[in-house]
Amino acid sequence: xxxxxxxxxxxxxxxxxxxxxxxxxxxxxxxxFPVLARVSPGDTAALxxxxxxxxxxxxxxxxxxLDRIILPGLTHWNHxxxxxxxxxxxxxxxxxxxxxxxxxxxxxxxxxxSPAATELEQRMIAWLRELVxxxxxxxxxxxxxxxxxxxxxxxxxxxxxxxxxxxxxxxGRPEVPPLALYVSEQAHSSxxxxxxxxxxxxxxxxKIATDDRYAMDAEALRRQLSADADSGMRPVMxxxxxxxxxxxxxxxxxxIADICERAGVWLHVDxxxxxxxxxxxxxxxxxxxxxxxxxxxxxxxxxxxTPMDCSALLYRDRPAFRASLALTPEYLSSDExxxxxxxxxxxxxxxxFRGLKLWFLFRQMGAEGLxxxxxxxxxxxTGFAERIGQNERFELVAPVPFSTVCFRARMPxxxxxxxGGLADEWNRELLTRVxxxxxxxxxxxxxGGRYTLRLAVGSVHTASRNxxxxxxxxxxxxxxxxxxxxxGGEMSA
Amino acid sequence: xxxxxxxxxxxxxxxxxxxxxxxxxxxxxxxxFPVLARVSPGDTAALxxxxxxxxxxxxxxxxxxLDRIILPGLTHWNHxxxxxxxxxxxxxxxxxxxxxxxxxxxxxxxxxxSPAATELEQRMIAWLRELVxxxxxxxxxxxxxxxxxxxxxxxxxxxxxxxxxxxxxxxGRPEVPPLALYVSEQAHSSxxxxxxxxxxxxxxxxKIATDDRYAMDAEALRRQLSADADSGMRPVMxxxxxxxxxxxxxxxxxxIADICERAGVWLHVDxxxxxxxxxxxxxxxxxxxxxxxxxxxxxxxxxxxTPMDCSALLYRDRPAFRASLALTPEYLSSDExxxxxxxxxxxxxxxxFRGLKLWFLFRQMGAEGLxxxxxxxxxxxTGFAERIGQNERFELVAPVPFSTVCFRARMPxxxxxxxGGLADEWNRELLTRVxxxxxxxxxxxxxGGRYTLRLAVGSVHTASRNxxxxxxxxxxxxxxxxxxxxxGGEMSA
Numbered sequence: 001x002x003x004x005x006x007x008x009x010x011x012x013x014x015x016x017x018x019x020x021x022x023x024x025x026x027x028x029x030x031x032x033f034p035v036l037a038r039v040s041p042g043d044t045a046a047l048x049x050x051x052x053x054x055x056x057x058x059x060x061x062x063x064x065x066l067d068r069i070i071l072p073g074l075t076h077w078n079h080x081x082x083x084x085x086x087x088x089x090x091x092x093x094x095x096x097x098x099x100x101x102x103x104x105x106x107x108x109x110x111x112x113x114s115p116a117a118t119e120l121e122q123r124m125i126a127w128l129r130e131l132v133x134x135x136x137x138x139x140x141x142x143x144x145x146x147x148x149x150x151x152x153x154x155x156x157x158x159x160x161x162x163x164x165x166x167x168x169x170x171x172g173r174p175e176v177p178p179l180a181l182y183v184s185e186q187a188h189s190s191x192x193x194x195x196x197x198x199x200x201x202x203x204x205x206x207k208i209a210t211d212d213r214y215a216m217d218a219e220a221l222r223r224q225l226s227a228d229a230d231s232g233m234r235p236v237m238x239x240x241x242x243x244x245x246x247x248x249x250x251x252x253x254x255x256i257a258d259i260c261e262r263a264g265v266w267l268h269v270d271x272x273x274x275x276x277x278x279x280x281x282x283x284x285x286x287x288x289x290x291x292x293x294x295x296x297x298x299x300x301x302x303x304x305x306t307p308m309d310c311s312a313l314l315y316r317d318r319p320a321f322r323a324s325l326a327l328t329p330e331y332l333s334s335d336e337x338x339x340x341x342x343x344x345x346x347x348x349x350x351x352x353f354r355g356l357k358l359w360f361l362f363r364q365m366g367a368e369g370l371x372x373x374x375x376x377x378x379x380x381x382t383g384f385a386e387r388i389g390q391n392e393r394f395e396l397v398a399p400v401p402f403s404t405v406c407f408r409a410r411m412p413x414x415x416x417x418x419x420g421g422l423a424d425e426w427n428r429e430l431l432t433r434v435x436x437x438x439x440x441x442x443x444x445x446x447x448g449g450r451y452t453l454r455l456a457v458g459s460v461h462t463a464s465r466n467x468x469x470x471x472x473x474x475x476x477x478x479x480x481x482x483x484x485x486x487x488g489g490e491m492s493a
Numbered sequence: 494x495x496x497x498x499x500x501x502x503x504x505x506x507x508x509x510x511x512x513x514x515x516x517x518x519x520x521x522x523x524x525x526f527p528v529l530a531r532v533s534p535g536d537t538a539a540l541x542x543x544x545x546x547x548x549x550x551x552x553x554x555x556x557x558x559l560d561r562i563i564l565p566g567l568t569h570w571n572h573x574x575x576x577x578x579x580x581x582x583x584x585x586x587x588x589x590x591x592x593x594x595x596x597x598x599x600x601x602x603x604x605x606x607s608p609a610a611t612e613l614e615q616r617m618i619a620w621l622r623e624l625v626x627x628x629x630x631x632x633x634x635x636x637x638x639x640x641x642x643x644x645x646x647x648x649x650x651x652x653x654x655x656x657x658x659x660x661x662x663x664x665g666r667p668e669v670p671p672l673a674l675y676v677s678e679q680a681h682s683s684x685x686x687x688x689x690x691x692x693x694x695x696x697x698x699x700k701i702a703t704d705d706r707y708a709m710d711a712e713a714l715r716r717q718l719s720a721d722a723d724s725g726m727r728p729v730m731x732x733x734x735x736x737x738x739x740x741x742x743x744x745x746x747x748x749i750a751d752i753c754e755r756a757g758v759w760l761h762v763d764x765x766x767x768x769x770x771x772x773x774x775x776x777x778x779x780x781x782x783x784x785x786x787x788x789x790x791x792x793x794x795x796x797x798x799t800p801m802d803c804s805a806l807l808y809r810d811r812p813a814f815r816a817s818l819a820l821t822p823e824y825l826s827s828d829e830x831x832x833x834x835x836x837x838x839x840x841x842x843x844x845x846f847r848g849l850k851l852w853f854l855f856r857q858m859g860a861e862g863l864x865x866x867x868x869x870x871x872x873x874x875t876g877f878a879e880r881i882g883q884n885e886r887f888e889l890v891a892p893v894p895f896s897t898v899c900f901r902a903r904m905p906x907x908x909x910x911x912x913g914g915l916a917d918e919w920n921r922e923l924l925t926r927v928x929x930x931x932x933x934x935x936x937x938x939x940x941g942g943r944y945t946l947r948l949a950v951g952s953v954h955t956a957s958r959n960x961x962x963x964x965x966x967x968x969x970x971x972x973x974x975x976x977x978x979x980x981g982g983e984m985s986a
Contacts, residue, residue, distance in 0.1 A: 005862040005869075006798070006953050007585035009521045016513035019589045023596040024506035037608045041831040044612040052620040056859040059589075062852075066593070070849075073609025077598045085606070085824070088843070090598035092500035096512045096552075100559070102591030102800040103516040105570045105583035113578070115530045116566025119537040127545040144637055145843040155690055163664075169694025170663035171656075171672045172726075178665030189822040190842055196818060197648055197840055199692020201662025233665075245824055301843070305499070307595040308845050325689060329682040331578070331738055331938040331947070338534040347690055349683055350581070350638040350794070352801050356563075359555075366549040369498040376498075445824040454824070460499050 015059050022063055023095065026071075027078070033071065034438030035079040044073040075441065080461035083470055084443035086245070086273045086404075089459035091305035093364035097357040098307055108351040110332060111339035118342055121355030127362055128298065128312055131370075132278035135291055140314035141345050142354040146272035147190035149297040149313035150239065152321070152346050154181065154194045156295065157237035157266035159324035160317075166324055170199045180228050182206045182238040184216035188245050188270060200236065213399050214249035214447065216240060222259050229263070237266045242287060243274025246445040246454070247398035247406045250274075254289030261292070269293040272311065273458075274402050276304040277378075279371050286401055294320075303403070305373065305460035306361055310354050313346075321345045377403040377457040380467045384455060387471055393478045397452055404456040406447055409474070412482040424451035426481070433477040440470040508552050515556055516588065519564075520571070526564065527931035528572040537566040568934065573954035576963055577936035579738070579766045579897075582952035584798035586857035590850040591800055601844040603825060604832030611835055614848030620855055621791065621805055624863075625771035628784055633807035634838050635847040639765035639790050640683035642806035643732065645814070645839050646788040647674065647687045650730035650759035652817035653787075653810075659817055663692045673721050675699045675731040677709035681738050681763060693729065706892055707742035707940065709733060715752050722756070730759045735780060736767025739938040739947070740891035740899045743767075747782030760785065765792040765804065766951075767895050770871075772864050779894055787813075796870070796896070797863065798953035799854055803847050806839075814838045870896040870950040873960045877948060880964055886971045890940055897949040899940055902967070905975040917944035919974070926970040933963040 007015060047069045076082065078090050108117035125140040143149050158165050163176055170176055179200045183191045185207040195204050206228070208221045225235055238260050240251040253269060260267040269290045275298030277283045290296060295315040300306035315321060326344035334341075343349050365373070381403040388394045388407045398406040411426045428444070428451055435441055442455050455470060500508060540562045569575065571583050601610035618633040636642045651658050656669055663669055672693045676684045678700040688697050699721070701714045718728055731753050733744040746762060753760040762783045768791030770776045771783075783789060788808040793799035808814060819837035827834075836842050858866070874896040881887045881900045891899040904919045921937070921944055928934050935948050948963060 005858055005866045007857075009517070012520060012585045013514070013517035015585060015589060016517045017510055019592050020509035020513035021506070023592055024502070024509045026593075026596055027505060028502045037605070039608050041604060041608070041829055041833075042612070044609040045616060048613065048616045050619070051623055052855040052860050054860045056862050057856045059857065062856050070609045070613065073607075073612070074597065074599055075605065075607045077600060077607075078596070088598060088600055090595055092505045092508060095592070095595040095598075096508060098595030099512050099516055099588070099592040100519075102583055102588040103519055103571070104567065105581060105588075105800045106567055107570060107581055107801055111534060112530070112568065114566075114568050114570075115532050115534070116537040116563045119535070119566070120541065120563065123538060123541045126543070130544055144845075145841040147840050147842045151690075151840060165692060165694060166689045167695050169672065169688070169697050170692040171666075171669045171694075171697075173664075173671075174667055176664045179662065189820050189825070193818060193820055193840060195662070196659045196820070197644075197691065199658060199663040201658060201664075202660050202820075204662050204664075245822075307598045308600055308843050309841075325686055327682050327686055327689070327695075329738075331936065332682070336534055340534075347644060347686055348638040348640045348802075349686075350640070350801050362545045363550045363555050364500075364552065365498055367545050367547045369549050373498045443824065 018059060030076055030079050033076050033079065035076050035081045035441035036435045037073055037075045039073045044069060078459070078461060080459060080463060080466045081440035081469065082459050083455045083457060083462070083466070084441045086302045086456055087458040088301045088308050089305055089461055090307040091361060091365065091460045093360040094305060094307040094357050097360035101353045101356050104353060106353050108353060109343040109349050110334055110341045112334045112336055114353065117353045117355060118340060120359055121342065122340070124355045124358040125312060125314065128358065129314060131367055132275060132298065133284055134314065137316050138314045139318060140312055141342055143311045143313055143346055144309040146188070146270065146297050146299050146311050147193060148346070149311045150190050150268060150270060151194040151197055152313055153268045153295040153297070153315070154198050154237055155324040156315070156321045157268065158198060160266055160320050161234060161236050177232050177234045179204050179236045180206050180233045181236055182208060182221060182224065184208050184210050184241060184251055186210050186214045186244040186246055186249055187239055187241050191239050210249065214244060214247050216251040216256065218252050218255040218259060221256060225259065225263050225265070235263060235265045237268055239268045239270055242269060242271040242290060243402050245273065246447055248274060248400070248402040248404040249398070250286050250401055257289045257292035267293045269296040272297050272299040273302045275299070276370070277374055277402055279367065280374055300358060300361070303374070303458045304361070304370065305365070306357050310357055318345070373460060377462070380457045380462065380464055381405050384467050384471060391475070393475060397447055397450070403458055404454060406445065406452050406454050408450065408452055409478055412485060427451045427453055430474065430477055430481060433481070434473045437473050440466065440473060442470060511552060523569055523572050526569050526572065528569050528574045528934035529928045530566055530568045532566045537562060571952070571954060573952060573956060573959045574933035574962065575952050576948045576950060576955070576959070577934045579795045579949055580951040581794050581801050582798055582954055583800040584854060584858065584953045586853040587798060587800040587850050590853035594846045594849050597846060599846050601846055602836040602842050603827055603834045605827045605829055607846065610846045610848060611833060613852055614835065615833070617848045617851040618805060618807065621851065622807060624860060625768060625791065626777060627807065630809050631807045632811060633805055634835055636804045636806055636839055637802040639681070639763065639792050639804050640686060641839070642790040642804045643683050643761065643763060644687040644690060645806055646761045646790070646808070647691050647730055648817040649788065649808070649814045650761065651691060653759055653813050654727060654729050670725050670727045672697050672729045673699050673726045674729055675701060675714060675717065677701050677703050677734060677744055679703050679707050679737040679739055679742055680732060680734050684732050703742065707737060707740050709744040709749065711745050711748040711752060714749060718752065718756050718758070728756060728758045730761055732761045732763055735762060735764040735783060736895050738766065739940055741767060741893070741895040741897040742891070743779050743894055750782045750785035759787045762786040762789040765790050766795045768792070769797040769863070770867055770895055772860065773867055793851060793854070796867070796951045797854070798858070798866065799850050803850055811838070866953060870955070873950045873955065873957060874898050877960050877964060884968070886968060890943070890945055896951055897947060899938065899945050899947050901943065901945055902971055905978060920944045920946055923967065923970055923974060926974070927966045930966050933959065933966060935963060
């Protein structure tokens, strides 16, 4: 191959091995870093040249700066002590697959632009569908994130509502009524953003009240749908969540499906986080009714050890998705019979070969390996929740159906749930102190109006010692804060 | 690190090197494959098990199937003979960076969830901006594709139009007039899809006529805007293209900017393909006026050797983008002062560390290496166009301002541009035959109602011998078809 400004084959082979060793070394040494970056805004930028280099630089110079400038400024998502948000962890299989994906560089926009990428993606969706126990009527695609998957579902639902929005839009049409999207008040913000993007507007969101387990009150949904129908609104979609982001709450999908069927409304299920748990027969009960959904999102890049990005959008009715977005300009036309062009389902034209990641993952870990990982995470979360529940420094504030534990620290002297602002500050300070220690990173949410600590186990790397460490640091810092309170008479800042 | 179902550190180190060698081998041997896959729909699927494996499988088994099942079913985007569509090629730097990105697995949704990823992304946008000669007023982000970038720009433009669409949506509001999006009739279909997705509807597209160079007729745009204003429509955005997909046509951006300024309409510039050519001072003239745009899209994953996906969306007015989509739920709130949370600009919450790809690329190739690549491509395209223009078998059908050549084969006996259907079939057949040969892959478009062959040089791997080969195969197959016509009296099927 002629020199092209790129590395020569021999140089590439050497560089490739060098990076392979760098990656292996990073994985082996990641615990030397604090999970949460200790930099301030602008610190990394200050170390980067203002202008790009004119001349090529050797790989070693780039790797030296990667170590010197970038790594200290990262929050390390693949640190085993990452217990914040929902983790997105990179299994060996996922990392290796991404390397291959980049080398192949195929674009699965049309079947013909990479037949095997299109067909492997479809088969991986089928494998995932089988593993989580959904009926064969479901097919789907792999998109980047749950935000995009739910948005894509909303566009299909919008079109299925019969408004002709694809062709005629929503504006300047007196005959189009106000639209509504129904979610629980605990639903993910991506649904709200989807409504904003799709022209429904944030005001279209009907945030249905939740019960004491933070699950949607199905009866309240029914009443809201009924009231909205009476006032001439058009329901576009109901989104039920299995495993909310704040607390992993489980909306009553079966009852919601009954309501959607009667009202003729599209049912979308957001199982972006918890979906993989349906691999476990003993947890299948949490998913009851989701097989009746029109669309479901499950993110392998969350609780299934797949590197960002990989979000599976499952659906029954391919024509409904094509109806909302399919469009083939002449320069993309092709004439293979029976070929599925995945660009027709979703907004992005270019599509990475994400199916390869799932293929590597399913094969390298096997279904039994994935189930073992999920059970290990569930055990770690449950064990942590038990210790928290038994420790008088803390109190659990939500059930733990999956692997996320929501809890609060009690202030010394018994101030707890009932004591608003001061207790919130106490918890906020505790979280800041624990995260500052380095070995773990937890995040927070607000439940019932109260600042709530949140430990989520979902990384392929997390072991019991990491959760033990989190527990130990929480106790230590709580005690240190209490001691400071005894001495100083007030909270340390 | 405890065993977690994942590979052990020692196993990973070995597997990582194994994959590094596989990737190097793929790059060295890619020319053994036909560029365009020779499979039929279902061929790959037939080789894949219906169900996922229960037990883990060794890496060697996966790689053996990668070679046996996947590679023969791929269209090889990194084959140096890929001359179809717009190429998306994987430079060494880009591949190596993707491997690191997967290993780091960071999510740059919030500044705090990876400060260095956020700040490197911002700096890489600044480097790109400087290289293409745009003023410092532009900042931006890296998204997945131009479809997403243009959609994101449309949402900002929609909000900037003052309709309150973010909050109140577009439906059921008698006070909101019909909306309009202005593009040339040669604009990319992604703009049409963006209008469909954003609730403007396909009917909102005003496809402005083009001149004999396929560039937007600015005067026709002015007239359409004026007529629409008279009829009460609300213009939301004008999209000018520099380097259209069909023929690389260049809309008169300066004149269009004048019109947009007078009308108070958002100007978006689609330079997804041609943008990198602004690195070359001698081509800067093609970009005149783009510095007046409100937003610009440039895809490094097209003509800048970056593996899919990497689309740069540049803009002046960050608040306009935040206004359209920013939304922070409690579980994502953080309190760093002065931190930029990139999730606020764009729909997807999860964000890959795309900045690292550009950093590796800019440093490994240097600005001079990128310019050399671009000039080489321009030279190859110009040289091919010259030979086509001088060969009586063919005729050029559009100017070649960048690296895409649009041409038609003449039927023996002189039937050419003027002869509709039959000449179209002749060209279609020629393209099929050439692509079937294996070493090159060209695509087609329709220009002026005529089926048009299209050769686009944009891959970091493409050398003169690949373009020579395309030329040779075009001549050979044309002659073979002509010979068959002489013998059989009609076209072979």
